[in-house]
Amino acid sequence: MLHFLPAPLKGTLAALLILCNTLVLFPVLLVFAITKLVIPLAPVRRACTIVLNRIAWIWIGFNNLLMDALHRVEWDVRGAEKLSPEHWYFVTCNHQTWADIPAIQYVLNSRIPLLKFFLKKELIWVPLLGVAWWALDFPFMHRHTKEQIARRPELKGKDVAATQAACEKFRFTPVTIFNFMEGTRFTPDKHQRQNSPYENLLKPRAGGTAFVLQAMGDMIHTMLDVTIVYPDGRAGFWDYLCGRIQRITIDIRTREIPERFLGMDYENDREIRRDFQRWVSELWADKDARIAALKAA
Numbered sequence: 248m249l250h251f252l253p254a255p256l257k258g259t260l261a262a263l264l265i266l267c268n269t270l271v272l273f274p275v276l277l278v279f280a281i282t283k284l285v286i287p288l289a290p291v292r293r294a295c296t297i298v299l300n301r302i303a304w305i306w307i308g309f310n311n312l313l314m315d316a317l318h319r320v321e322w323d324v325r326g327a328e329k330l331s332p333e334h335w336y337f338v339t340c341n342h343q344t345w346a347d348i349p350a351i352q353y354v355l356n357s358r359i360p361l362l363k364f365f366l367k368k369e370l371i372w373v374p375l376l377g378v379a380w381w382a383l384d385f386p387f388m389h390r391h392t393k394e395q396i397a398r399r400p401e402l403k404g405k406d407v408a409a410t411q412a413a414c415e416k417f418r419f420t421p422v423t424i425f426n427f428m429e430g431t432r433f434t435p436d437k438h439q440r441q442n443s444p445y446e447n448l449l450k451p452r453a454g455g456t457a458f459v460l461q462a463m464g465d466m467i468h469t470m471l472d473v474t475i476v477y478p479d480g481r482a483g484f485w486d487y488l489c490g491r492i493q494r495i496t497i498d499i500r501t502r503e504i505p506e507r508f509l510g511m512d513y514e515n516d517r518e519i520r521r522d523f524q525r526w527v528s529e530l531w532a533d534k535d536a537r538i539a540a541l542k543a544a
Contacts, residue, residue, distance in 0.1 A: 249317050250490070257317045258489035268309045273375055276302050280382030289419075296420050299383055300361045307356045314353065318490035322354070326499035330358040335421050335466045337459060337504070338362065340473035341448055341534060342427040346487035347475055351425075354497050359471070360421040365455065384416045411462040418466060424459050428452055428527070433481075445531060447538040453527045457513035457520075464509030472500040474534055476541040496541050502530075 249257065276299060283295035314320065330336075336359055340351060352362065361383070368387040371377040381387070417424075428451040431437065443450050460467065476496040486492055505526065511519045 250319050252317070254489040254491055258485055261313055261317055261488040264313055265310055268306060268313075269375055269379075272302055272306050273379065276379060276382055280378070283382075293419055296384065296416075300420070303361050303379075303383055304356060307352050310349065311353050311356060314349075318493075320490075320492065321494045323494070323496040324354050324499075325497070326501065327354060327358055327497075329501070330355070330471070330499075332357065332360055333421055334359070334469065335417075335463075336360070336423045336469050336471050337456070337463075337467045338423055338425045338471040338473060339428045339456065340425075340475055341538065342429050342432050343475065343477070343481045344432060344487075345484040346477075346482060346492060347427075349484075349487060350475060350495050350497065351473060355423075360423045362423050362425045363417075364425050365459075386414070414459070414462040414466075417463065423471075424463070424467065426455055426459065428456060428531075430455075445535040447542075448531055448535050451527050451531045453524045454513070456527070457508075457511065457523055460504065460508050461511055461513055464511070468504055468509065470502045470504050472502050472530060472534065474498040474500075474537050474541065476538055478542070478544075498537060498541060 249260075252260070279295045279298050279302070283292050283299070286292070338351075338355075338359075340347065355362065363383065363385050365386050365388050366380060371381055371387050373380075414424075429449040430452045431449065433447070433449055437449055441450050474497070476498075477492060478494045478496060479492070482492045507519065508523055508526070511523065513520050513523065
């Protein structure tokens with residue numbers, strides 16, 4: 248409808264309308280978030296969670312309609328036909344640009360439960376969004392490094408305990424846990440510094456995924472292995488807002504997570520840890536080949 252506008256004007260208009268969308272919905276979200284906080288009754292909190300998730304669904308839906316109005320994106324989506332909003336999922340994806348997140352939300356909104364990310368605890372201070380993430384039960388984590396645990400052994404197991412506490416909130420309402428296993432966006436420089444064995448991917452970080460499966464093994468049995476490719480070349484979030492990304496391919500593979508990894512003791516069971524890392528490496532090798540094939544298509 249507004250495809251004819253110059254790219255910078257489309258980007259500015261998109262950013263302003265997304266901000267307006269946020270400002271309109273934020274007070275409503277805050278009311279239900281405070282209600283959920285101050286009334287410690289399970290039925291009330293469950294009802295508030297459903298409403299809060301719906302508010303997020305409306306926010307994403309409006310942003311998606313905005314993209315349709317401003318841009319002409321050629322979407323090639325594969326494997327999304329049999330997904331359900333009534334199912335619990337774990338989703339992982341290769342990470343190339345911050346445009347990955349709105350692109351995946353565009354494809355998966357309404358098809359599966361709301362995507363929830365594990366966030367660094369410092370992100371709670373992001374204006375508006377930090378409160379929104381807290382209200383929507385996005386888990387805020389403080390991951391401890393091996394060096395920190397070596398200096399303070401009492402920290403061992405704290406990450407798992409924090410993950411389990413965060414995931415308890417997801418027990419009664421279907422949810423999708425999202426994790427970029429690479430941990431950061433792919434760049435040639437990072438790829439070279441890592442000496443990654445994959446042509447199109449950084450090395451996967453298995454620990455975060457393992458903690459989720461350890462904490463939620465009785466709820467999450469299905470992984471959505473998402474691969475995203477920009478056939479015209481990787482571009483940034485501003486390029487996405489401006490409509491400069493004209494083709495996006497999203498390939499979704501539904502995988503049942505092996506039962507031995509559900510509820511596993513990743514930290515203390517060395518054999519299961521090696522087995523899980525081997526399984527993740529096999530997934531990543533398959534994904535690397537899939538990216539190469541999609542680029543060549």
